[in-house]
Amino acid sequence: MSRFVEPASWTLPTPASASGCFETMRAYQGKIFRLEAHLDRLYASLNYLGIRMPLTPRQLAKRLVRALKASTLREAVVRIALLPDATREASTSIVVQPARPLPASWYQRGIRIAIVPTRKFSVSQIDPQAKFSARLGSVMAVMEAHLRKVDEAIFLDGMGSVTESTASNLGMITRGRLVSPPCWLGLLAGITWQAVTDVARARGMAVSESP
Structure with missing residues (x-):
């Protein structure tokens, strides 16, 4: 089950392993840049680390898009982290933050x-x-x-x-x-x-x- 929370309320499952994987994506004008390529790499990382992912790439893409829309941000950084539990199944967290422009x-x-x-x-x-x-x-x-x-x-x-x-x-x-x-x-x-x-x-x- 997925739910939206404020960053201050975000928690990690316990025990949380540091051997998970992640992707950080940029959203421009409300659309995640090269989402499919990022998901391809994410699932390759999962396979390399031996982590089981209960969601298909299409299902995960929908969650990412839904999280971006829920944030109401048009210019954003979208980060997904997948941490394995004791059975090596992935626990998924998605964080959407405002994109900070680089200094002029x-x-x-x-x-x-x-x-x-x-x-x-x-x-x-x-x-x-x-x-x-x-x-x-x-x-x-x-x-x-x-x-x-x-x-x-x-x-x-x-x-x-x-x-x-x-x-x-x-x-x-x-x-x-x-x-x-x-x-x-x-x-x-x-x-x-x-x-x-x-x-x-x-x-x-x-x-x-x-x-």
């Missing part, structure tokens, strides 16, 4: 970044395409960014190659080509980044991946 100065002057000591896991250790709740590396990287008084932290892999930031994919335009690190370095194949590359190709720009 970021677009005018750019942002301050720093490479942090925390390294990404090798793809032979943990599948980077699974978005699981226990993200200690990202927590440590954010703490390091705050200590250095920068806006974002950049991860390297074990060999020193640039991979991604704590919440975004990375890319650069050089000589008319959009270049980004390949996923085999241990980074997430971002859904928003896929949209960026789709737009770039549609405008005739070459797109490639390179360590």
